[in-house]
Amino acid sequence: MTRYNELCDYDGAYEPDFGKNMKRMTKIEKAPFYAIVRAPHVLTTLAGLEVNKDYQVLDANDEPIEGLWAVGNCSGNFFGGLYQLMGVAGMGVGRAYLSGRIAAKRICGVAE
Known part of the structure; x- marks a missing residue:
């Protein structure tokens, strides 16, 4: 606090x-x-953990932290501080599926 x-x-x-x-x-x-419960109005973070293209979390020097991955709304800075509230149905879940798939493949050593 x-x-x-x-x-x-x-x-x-x-x-x-x-x-x-x-x-x-x-x-x-x-x-x-x-x-108080604010759902469904609070759906995501606006900043999240900084990640690389493989969804590995980056440290303060922009180097990957071994074994730490972040996907979906907990990763990146996808929304850049502004979250779309209307007209983009499924954006959050679509991002979660795609980023989860990419990270899982990288963790397993599978290239796209």
Whole structure:
């Protein structure tokens, strides 16, 4: 919580740790805290883990982390900070199927 609150004071459009829009950042300061279910409106991450073309997660030096893969909405930066809310039915599930297939083939040593 301390780091999150520090990020709320960041002077930029997007906070540096996860790329969240600063307009969406609010400090967590006073208990009690509550959570609500937002589904189906929150469907994906907007940043995700950075990956290479084979869906291997990259470290801070853009080098693959051995044995770590990320696919679907948890990978890449596919949406670039803006998520399509209308007119793209199946985009998330289609991406999950395709990226999962590619990663599975790479893990098994199968080339496309």
